[in-house]
Amino acid sequence: xxxxxPLVSIVVITYNSSKYVLETLESCKAQTYKNIELIxxxxxxxxxxxxxxxxxxxxxxxxxxxxxxxxxxxxxxxPANCNRGVKASEGEWIKLIAGDDVLLKDCIKINTDxxxxxxxxxxxxxxVVFNQxxxxxxxxxxxxxxxxxxxxxxxxSKKKSYFRYPIMLNIPTLFIKKSIIxxxxxxxxxxxxxxxxxxxxxxxxxxxxxxxxxxATVKYRSHFESVMNNQSxxxxxxxxxxxxxxxxxxxxxxxxxxxxxxxxxxxSFYLILKNYHTNRIAKFFLRLKNLIYKxx
Numbered sequence: 249x250x251x252x253x254p255l256v257s258i259v260v261i262t263y264n265s266s267k268y269v270l271e272t273l274e275s276c277k278a279q280t281y282k283n284i285e286l287i288x289x290x291x292x293x294x295x296x297x298x299x300x301x302x303x304x305x306x307x308x309x310x311x312x313x314x315x316x317x318x319x320x321x322x323x324x325x326x327p328a329n330c331n332r333g334v335k336a337s338e339g340e341w342i343k344l345i346a347g348d349d350v351l352l353k354d355c356i357k358i359n360t361d362x363x364x365x366x367x368x369x370x371x372x373x374x375x376v377v378f379n380q381x382x383x384x385x386x387x388x389x390x391x392x393x394x395x396x397x398x399x400x401x402x403x404x405s406k407k408k409s410y411f412r413y414p415i416m417l418n419i420p421t422l423f424i425k426k427s428i429i430x431x432x433x434x435x436x437x438x439x440x441x442x443x444x445x446x447x448x449x450x451x452x453x454x455x456x457x458x459x460x461x462x463x464a465t466v467k468y469r470s471h472f473e474s475v476m477n478n479q480s481x482x483x484x485x486x487x488x489x490x491x492x493x494x495x496x497x498x499x500x501x502x503x504x505x506x507x508x509x510x511x512x513x514x515x516s517f518y519l520i521l522k523n524y525h526t527n528r529i530a531k532f533f534l535r536l537k538n539l540i541y542k543x544x
Contacts, residue, residue: 253283254363255313256356257339257426261329263291265347266300268469272347273304277311281356285314288347289333292323297347314338325440330419334429342424344443349420350467352376359423362461369428370451372421373461375468403457410452411498412509414491419444420466428456442486449494488517 258276262269276286286309288301298319309315316336334342341360345351355373362371422444429435429447432454436446451458491513499506 253281254340254360255283255285255338256281256341256343256360257285257287257334257337258343258345258351258356259287259289259330259333259337260345260347261289261291261326261333262293262297262301262347263323263329264293264295264297266293266296268348269297269300270304271350272345273301273308275351275353276345277308278353279351279356280354281360284312284356285316285337285339286312287316287318287333287337289318289329289336290320291325291329292320325437327435327437327439327443327446330443331434331437334426334434337426340426342426342429344422344424345420345466348469350469352465352467355465358461358463358465362423362459366459368459369425369456370458371423371461372417372458373423373463373465375418375421375466376464377468377470379470403455406458407452407455410448411495412506413513414445414449414495417444417448418468420468439486439490441483442490445487446490446494449490453494453498484517491517 258279260269260272260276265272273286273288276284286305288305290298290301298317301317305315305317318332318336320332330344333344341363343351343356343359358373359371428451432447432450435443436450439446448458495513496510499510501507501510
């Protein structure tokens with residue numbers, strides 16, 4: 249391949265993904281960018297995921313520079329699964345995608361084009377969310393303010409914003425240089441259901457910069473069978489622990505914005521983990537969120 253076309257490793261992360269994984273794999277094969285290797289890393293699926301993936305690879309492996317299917321006997325968590333896939337890859341750039349999400353056909357091309365314009369270790373893009381009914385909604389990750397925070401050229405502003413409120417820059421939208429993942433010692437396996445937030449907090453802590461691509465490149469499937477929905481308590485605990493370990497120590501009691509964000513998140517986690525949900529509390533936090541967004 250030409251030098252301007254670096255090898256990209258698409259790492260498909262699966263766990264009991266038999267219902268949706270074929271759509272994911274077909275979206276990898278349909279990429280307009282062709283210098284791609286495909287790694288499928290399965291985390292101990294108990295359904296037909298592995299059989300489906302192997303049969304598909306037998307038919308489609310010629311479409312890629314290289315293909316691998318990695319399996320383990322016991323479920324180890326999302327970060328560990330990501331690490332196995334990345335370790336097995338040979339590409340200069342890594343595109344992680346869950347086995348129930350979909351890459352839009354120009355996903356890899358859009359990301360590699362961005363790398364030619366700026367020399368950064370990580371890029372993230374917009375995504376299209378589709379639900380059980382097939383309804384689509386393009387959003388800039390989880391919050392519209394992402395574009396405001398990360399559209400800035402000021403690296404320190406991005407860093408401060410993320411430590412104050414580490415919104416989810418969803419893993420399917422990230423395009424990461426493999427050498428950076430290695431330098432940060434991979435994804436933190438202490439958080440079984442949380443791969444993106446601890447990694448990004450560690451990235452900012454080590455003074456790296458990231459760039460937002462204001463284009464949709466992936467379709468994110470929101471459904472009741474997702475790991476996050478099925479293990480919501482563990483997921484909330486992972487979020488809290490990540491916040492306390494990485495974010496909270498960097499928020500000062502002597503800075504008004506830091507103090508507001510820290511107080512908001514402390515109270516939020518307390519209420520979530522205590523299962524306190526009332527209309528009055530919800531309205532209060534909606535007003536507080538709006539204030540926080542303005543301060544950001």
